[in-house]
Amino acid sequence: MASPRRLPRGAGRLTVALLALCLAAPLAAQPSERAARERLDAIGSEIQGVSRRLTTTREAQAEASQGLRRVETALAETHRRLDLLQEEREELGDEIVTLERRRDLLEAERADQVEALNIQLDALYRLGQSPQLKLLLNQDDPARLDRLQHYLNHLSRARNARLDELARLDTALGETRRELDARGERLDALATELAARSSDLAEQMRERAALVADLDSRYASEQVRLTELEQDRAHAERVLRQVQEELARLERPPPSTAIEQTRGDLPWPVQGSVASRFRAGDGVHRNGILIQAAEGTPVRAVHAGRVVFADWMRGFGNLLIIDHGDQVMTLHAHLQQFGVQVGQAVSRGDVLGAVGNSGGHQRPALYFEVRRGGDPIDPQSWIATR
Known part of the structure; x- marks a missing residue:
């Protein structure tokens, strides 16, 4: 899988600092559930804003990587419009x-x-x-x-x-x-x-095919490619951990959806063959599972929750994150398009988007990850055995 080049030194620290600044404002002594949800939405909006600002810096990404983000974002919108x-x-x-x-x-x-x-x-x-x-x-x-x-x-x-x-x-x-x-x-x-x-x-x-080929040609060796993928994963780890930490600091955290009670019985987000398992994949795929499926296949929520992120991210392509309460989040990457937006509440079985190959991925597949308390855990210990 091709991947954009690394972000500049200090980009992760900038993300963390901006997130902390966004969420450091004091809450009321007894905030309402609505206020907690608005703060939750602000987290997703700020993360996406930081992500967009980083891509505009001179050294943030190679020209081909910037082009990949642009064309894959346009592709997602075209697919969405075609479906409508x-x-x-x-x-x-x-x-x-x-x-x-x-x-x-x-x-x-x-x-x-x-x-x-x-x-x-x-x-x-x-x-x-x-x-x-x-x-x-x-x-x-x-x-x-x-x-x-x-x-x-x-x-x-x-x-x-x-x-x-x-x-x-x-x-x-x-x-x-x-x-x-x-x-x-x-x-x-x-x-x-x-x-x-x-x-x-x-x-x-x-245009996307040409950009992916350009990115692939820039890797002098397989080791360089793997290094770039690991850097993408490390960047994502910093951002995702900060999101989880800030959610945990809320005086009134997001409401529970009782997801712990469904452990081992959650539905699969999409039906397909598992291309890589937990801790077996490279780069951004290491902390979850990669499920191969036909492009355009609907991706469904495995449990009720609230969308806190829906944007393009290095290595992941179109990435959607759902917070389920109880410090549990699910990640869905390489989407062809989004079917929901930040702040939207979703129920089990709701369509979140469609399987794609965004992020420079070669084949259509869904990358699925589960995090608890900010730490990745094996998704197959949460979803039902097939």
Whole structure:
């Protein structure tokens, strides 16, 4: 796996100092749960702000590494937008099917009304012109006169009702046809935008491939590559440990989600083969497990919690961190895109993002890590045995 070059000396200390500064403000004597959550959100926002500022320094990263961050961030947004467009297209397709069924029903109902009206008009025609006058002239049977008059009144009311119903059906049909036209125009616009986004995606993927090849070519040997990966891991360790320490210092820590009670029974974040196990991987993969899965496969939360980080980080690519309370966090790296944002509460099974290969990784996979009290522990001791 290719990886960006190391951060400048002192970058980790800068991250720690900024985090400490952000969280050193005194809390109220008895802060509310809302205040604790806002402080938790501030941690994630500050971490991401520091990460972005570090990448803009002159010596922070090589030009190719800066480009990798830029293009992978753009790729994540393109994938996200494509998914949204596809969802909208599917919803519109369902709406069009519903509208077409409604139109067919209205047209069939209108045809029935027209047929019934024709029957009524035919009955009136058979009575001839001026049937009321004929009835008045026909005085030989008053009972028959009353029955015919009643029949004529009934036909008249029925005819007027049919005409009113036809007018209502015509209005409804007109509205349905206009809605169908509008949906059709929106579908055409979506198709155009999808084509443009797909073209952007192809170009961004070509650019990413060139950047990864450039980064790979800069490693003089396998040992240099491993050294760079270890530096990425060490940088991440400092940042993640500081996050955990500051969370532990909160007067009212994040609420418990009882994750300890589910140990050994948590679901897998994604189904796939384990490419590297705890303490067996290189660099940033050493403290967790790497699960190979098809690109775009949904990644799901293994337990309830709150998103405290969702951004690109050296070595990890698109990294998402969830705090579950009780000093337990889960990390999800190499994501293709994010499905949630910082501060958002998630429940077990919620989609967090999609499997990708961000961070310069060669193959699509999910890196999954569990930390308790800031220390990495074997994720497979927490998730259910398959």
